[in-house]
Amino acid sequence: MKRMLAACFCALGLVLPTQAAEVSVAVAANFTAPMQKIAAAFEQDSGHQARLAFGSTGRFYAQIQQGAPFQLLLAADDETPARLERxxxxxxxxxxxxxIGRLVLWSPQPGLVDDQGLVLRQGRFDKLALADPKLAPYGAAAIESLTRLGLLQDLQAKFVQGENIAQAYQFVASGNAQLGLLALSQVHADGRLRAGSAWVLPAWLHxxxxxxxxLLTQGKDNPAAAALLRYLQGDKARAIIRAHGYEF
Known part of the structure; x- marks a missing residue:
């Protein structure tokens, strides 16, 4: 019976994994929405499962150093993976x-954010949410951008910092901050921006x-880890990534 089923799958051009496996993945918080879709498609296409944990890249780095059982890291920067490799x-x-991520200034309030980000200079807000720059690369990019704009000192008193970019988004979405310097992917899906108002920061600002x-050393012999790395570079995953506002 097994041979008959295998023959049928081969005739249909389908490939069966030799054995389904599970991979534990540490995922940067900004990549939550696309990775959830990619993981579902990956399971359907490969039979393997991806067990996802979302958080700040800096926190994941510390946990991996302490022996956390992650097998793959999808970081929000290129420095942390390079350091772990070294x-x-x-x-x-x-x-x-x-x-490649982009930074956006976003508010759920229509009309508050203009298409040049002048609201940052006009000061018509009380709180500005961003991720902790010591833990989250998007937070570091926000600080770098405000520094280049000459606004860092003027706005520091209005900062509300989240441990990661997901928490920064929640501060804005809940109304605890009127504005947030966030990952574009958090307010962009299927080629459209979420309701509200937004300014995508020019790339030269950071x-x-x-x-x-x-691939972490704990996952070097895991077939699901290797398969997911390949899947992330395939057309289906890249289409999902692009639809959430990322570049390559």
């Missing part, structure tokens, strides 16, 4: 950029937010 906690040669994937 420290022997990542598999040499497995690192690649899976997305260093490129290159987000790298790394």
């Amino acid at each position: 420290e022997g906690l990542g598999v040499a040669g497995s690192r690649f950029t899976y997305a 260093r490129p937010i290159r987000q790298d994937a790394l």
Whole structure:
């Protein structure tokens, strides 16, 4: 019976995994929405399962150093995966950029944010949410951007910092902050911006937010980990990533 089923799948051009496996993935908070879709498609296409944890890249780095059982890291920068690789906690040669992120100034209030970000200079708000720059690359990009705009000192008293970019988004979405410097992917899906008002920051205001994937040493013998790395570079995953406002 098994041979008959295998023959039928082969005749249909389908490939069965030799054995379904599970991979534990540490995912930067900004990549939550696209990764949830990618993981579902990956399971359907491969039979493997991806167990996802979302959080700040800096926090994941500390946990991996402490022996956390992650097998893949999808970071919000390229520096953390490179550091883990140098420290022997990542598999040499497995690192690649899976997305390039953009920073956006967003408010759920229509008309508050103009198309040049002048609201930051006009000060018509009490709180500005951003991720902790010590833990989250998007927070570091926000600080770099405000510094280049000459606004950092003027706005620091209005900062509301989240541990990661997901928490920063919640501050804005809940009304605890009128504005947020967030990942574009959090307010962009299917080629459209979420309701409210937004200004996508020019790329020259901060260093490129290159987000790298790394196979961690705990996942070097896991077929699901290797399969997911390949899947992230395929057309289906890239279409999902692009639809959420990322570049390559």
